[in-house]
Amino acid sequence: MRVVAADHVGETRAAVLDGDRAIELHLERWSERGQRALRGEVFRARVTKVDGSLNGAFCEIGRGPTAFLPFGKAGRPEGLHEGAAIGVQIAREQFQDKGPTLTLFEVEPGEAPEIVVSAPPLAERLSMMFEAPVRTPKEADVALDELFDEALEAVVPLPGGGKLIIEPVTAMTVIDVDAAGRQSQGGAPKMALDLNKTAAREAARQIRLRGIGGVVAIDFLPLKKKQDQSQLDQTLKGAFKRDPAKVDVAPSSRFAIVELARQRLGRALHEIAWERFGVDNVETCALAALRRLEAEGQAKRGGRLALLAGKEVHAWLETDPIGWSKAMKSRLGDRFKLVLDEAKGARDFEVRPL
Structure with missing residues (x-):
């Protein structure tokens, strides 16, 4: 097994390869940091409702929507009641309008809701999971972006x-x-x-x-x-x-x-990349623009660049909800400029020399 990962401005992309074939692709975006509970993370949760008809309890974990703890065949654990602080681990992450699914996990007493064990960065998690070192796309000779496009x-x-x-x-x-x-x-x-x-x-x-x-x-x-x-x-x-x-x-x-x-x-x-079937959401388009800018900046060291963007991509980048501008300057220096190009499609972009 091999793990290939690239830390771009705005997101981390990673692939797990078995021989020369990719078997898993993973995407982790800056915009979701601290907003989503990741599989394997441990929380001290607060029980908000015990639902006998569902044989489980709804819990507030302090991040994202309400989570659900199924009791299983054993039934409600002793001492679990509404208002109780309990240790839980994320078994399944939230998707669509459904919150995370939990399992019980022993933790020390304390304030609730509160995260107890955070997940390490994506590449590190995959490296530990598959017992494989992490390689960059260049080191592994893998066209990582092409794998995502094909998928x-x-x-x-x-x-x-x-x-x-x-x-x-x-x-x-x-x-x-x-x-x-x-x-x-x-x-x-x-x-x-x-x-x-x-x-x-x-x-x-x-x-x-x-x-x-x-x-x-x-x-x-x-x-x-x-x-x-x-x-x-x-x-x-x-x-x-x-x-x-x-x-x-x-x-x-x-x-x-x-x-x-x-x-x-x-x-x-x-579910991460699309707005609807086959249509990339605005963030996906904006992050593709940043990858292009970074690639051009590394290929043309010292040259000044203009990122020309249609109105929707430009609006997302100009608002800068993830701090991309500061991060890009740390990689390329202050030699790029974001430009609104109203002649382009709303989600189109181009990188040109200034």
């Missing part, structure tokens, strides 16, 4: 022909397997089985790579033979064996659709 594409080409089409919707993620002109010398049934098995392995990789959680429906090519369907089921289950998240795979339906549920540990990549 936000809807279409994924498959080896030997065919493709996956990945579309997240509100309730689930839908993956379509498309033959796209794939040929086979063994006839249509063999082609369908071979393509489905290739698609199953790549779908499992893409799901983990993109951090997709919850329900996923994969629309495979129909298979007429039961033994072929059994092979596909085993291939799909086997493809998830090394996934750290729990994955439950249901039998294929009569319409060749396989449903699975992957444990949600955090947000998917698109």
Whole structure:
């Protein structure tokens, strides 16, 4: 395993690679520092409500929305009541409008709510998790930004022909397997089985790579033979064996659709980067502009640069909610200027010599 990370102004991007293939991508933004509770962090929480119908308690942890502590089969722990201060650890991070999920964790008595153990920076967490040193993209000869761009594409080409089409919707993620002109010398049934098995392995990789959680429906090519369907089921289950998240795979339906549920540990990549399907949010565009500025500044040392931005990106950068200007000056010096270019699209940008 290898961990590759880049600390940009505004965000840290990291990838976990198994051999030459990326298996996980992670993104941590400055704008969320101190705003989100991260998986593994420990808090002294205040119980705000015990809900018997949900067999759990809602807790205030002092960061982000109200969190939920499920009691499980053992039921309510002794001494846990509304107003109590308890130790908890983040088991699943908040996503969409749902707060974090907690587990009990022993802590010393004290004020609540309060953080007790903070998570280390992203690259350090991944290094400890995978027992691998952290390398920069240059050291590892990895085009990190290209990996992120590819992981936000809807279409994924498959080896030997065919493709996956990945579309997240509100309730689930839908993956379509498309033959796209794939040929086979063994006839249509063999082609369908071979393509489905290739698609199953790549779908499992893409799901983990993109951090997709919850329900996923994969629309495979129909298979007429039961033994072929059994092979596909085993291939799909086997493809998830090394996934750290729990994955439950249901039998294929009569319409060749396989449903699975992957444990949600955090947000998917698109939930951070997109405003809606396929559309980058303003922050994503603004941070891309800063990466371009930093790259140009390092390539042209001593040269003065202008960052020309459309009105939405310019407004975000001019407001400077993350302190990017000061951070960029510490890296490039005072040799860049932010310029509003009303002729550009609202979220477009360009870096030019001044």
